[in-house]
Amino acid sequence: MLLSPALPASMPANSFGAFIFADRHNRLLLVVAIAAAAVKMVIFKHFFPYLDFTSDTGSYMQTALQNLDHNIWPVGYSKFLWLFHQVSRSETALAVLQFSLLETSAFFFYFSVVYIFRAESYFRYGFYAFLLINPLFPFLGNYFISDALFLSLGLTWITLLLWMLHKPTTLLLILHGLVLGAAFTIRYNAMFYPLVALIPILLSGYRIWQKIAAILLPMILIVSFVLFIRQRSYEHAGIREFSVFSGWQMMNNSMYGLQYRKLDSADVPARFATMHNLVYHFCDNLRKSKKKKQVYDGSVFMWDNAGPQKTMMRYYFTVYKNKDAYTAWAALAPLFRSYGEYTIKKYPGDFFRYYLLANAKLYILPEPEVLNAYNRPYMGSNLDNVKAFFKDGDKEKPEGKYNDLQSTLMALFPSLIVICHLLFLEETIRYLIKKGIRKTSRKFNIALLLCWTFMVINFGFSVLAAPIVLRYQVLLIVLLLGYTLLLTEVTDKPLLSAEEAALEEERLMLGV
Structure with missing residues (x-):
């Protein structure tokens, strides 16, 4: 049954690995996803063969080439670029790597949700179809900016929170802290992530000391990074500034x-x-x-x-x-x-x-901003380090023939954000009216609260402190679309019996 409680203890569920690789249907979905990603990237690079730049690219590139510990932007992405540059000087390789990270994190989220909540129908096939045809990921992966890496870490972070609800282990606790800490070094928008994470951590099946550790670990990593950057800023500029x-x-x-x-x-x-x-x-x-x-x-x-x-x-x-x-x-x-x-x-x-x-x-209704067009011809001539970073960086990268295609595709997504908000709100109201809280597991309700918490705090942070553009809201699009499909599935399902609800509660407390 869709989003039904887990199997009794006498009938243990398959492991996540077995769920994906041993199950023929799921294995086929994975193979198709990998094949579709490869085809999508080949087609994309045919239309858009060159990596795209923005006004931020030069700063990231110089910081990476010199392996600096200070920059006007967070240095995490520059460190990632520095590591990449030790292995490759290929523009295409960087685009493929960033796109691959996006696809991997997105399908990790997808298969985890299907496994944890035993989702079917709308989410299982609707969200899967979205991930297959989604044109945002190839474009984001093709930019020499931090968005693709930050989104990959954001999706992974959300997925780990769901796993901590489902099966709270010490390893997940550590991985969550490391991923959240890494995300903060990429973009300071992640400063509100620990606040969002409080919901699933405090309501999870962890012991008290584990909950404290789960809260403190990312905070320790973030504070350590802040102190490190302030010290490096002082050593270079004589001023202890973090950002x-x-x-x-x-x-x-x-x-x-x-x-x-x-x-x-x-x-x-x-x-x-x-x-x-x-x-x-x-x-x-x-x-x-x-x-x-x-x-x-x-x-x-x-x-x-x-x-x-x-x-x-x-x-x-x-x-x-x-x-x-x-x-x-x-x-x-x-x-x-x-x-x-x-x-x-x-x-x-x-x-x-x-x-x-x-x-x-x-x-x-955010602006597409840099996603609206190919910017390389206008930026490349102002970047002195392109030749040093890429093996063919000195070659001209002319404007492509398909800029209209990019602007047409990207123009669809601001409207999609509006639609996702409206549908998510409508499905939440319907879920509450039809007593959906009693029709599914406690961990699903906590996961729904997690999504609402992220949406509200992200709204407050974006409005108060951050520029609002389409590329900063992609994680929100993915979450709202996924949760809307899940809500649509569960709302009209029959209520859980008292025995089923008690069993689910017991399994959650045991961390099974």
Whole structure:
């Protein structure tokens, strides 16, 4: 029966390995998935033969080539690139590796859900079909940025949480901590992952000391990484900054509201005098202009060469002529963070209206951003290290013939996010009305709570602190689609008997 309780103790279920490899049907699904992934990649590279770049690529590449421990971006992806570069200098190999990691993590999630919850029908075949035809993974894997690796770790992290609910072991506890810690080194969005993980950990069948260990391990790894980066930043730039980018981002976010207000200099703290003067003139020109900066433009203020932040950076270089870019970013980050906090507190209504509210709308319908087109021809000429990183990096990588195909495909996904949210909400309501909580196992209900927790906290974090673009929301698409299909399956099934419900509860407590 779909999502029914596990078999009695006298009839132990097959192991996960046997479930995949010994079962003929599941083995066939795996073979088809591998074959489809290979075919998909071959076809994709025919249409899009070259690795794509973004404005972040140069920083990742330089950090990887020099094996640096500091960067304006998290250094985890650069370390991954450094390891890759010791083995290969092939663009195609990097794209294939990143795509393979995405496919592996996605099908690990798929087979785990089918095994743990004994899913059938909609999820078993609907979600499988989505993974087979999904064009997002080839495109994400084809970029020289951290998205593919971060998404792979995110999917693996979610899957490990499900396994910790199903069969809580010490090994899973350790793997979960390592994967979560690794994800944090790739992108700081993972800082809220430990909070999400509290739900399944605290409600799992672990003993008290194991729950404490499961909570503390990723936190210890994250804090250790933060202290390590702060020390490396101090050694290089003389400033103990963990994320130099966050200070710049804070001020950038505050300026969306400032461009609508006639600023004054009354009561401006002396330490902000120069900064405020630049902001005053820049925002005054924007206020008089018909075209304002919008949140869908991304971190537009901090990258604008005529903007106050880049102007301050040029001032810095006139005083400290021998300093490098990272040192300038680190030196200015505390000032920008403090100024951003000051203006947000002074004009909270403008910040709410023009940044938070606008960002909340963008969260539901994010921009395709770099995924909308092939960017390599516009970025490659500005990257001095391409030749050093790739064996044919000095060769021209012209714009392809199929850019319209990419933009057409990617244009579908913002609407898919809207659809996934609506369907997930609708199926959750139907699940509650039809007493779905009593129709399935306790661990399924906890897993559903896990998904809702992730969605809510991800929304809050994205709206408050992060740029919102399509590539940052792919994990959400996968989770919402998968859970919606699961909910659709279980809602109309008959209630569990009291004996079946008790048996499931006992198995969970025993960690079976």
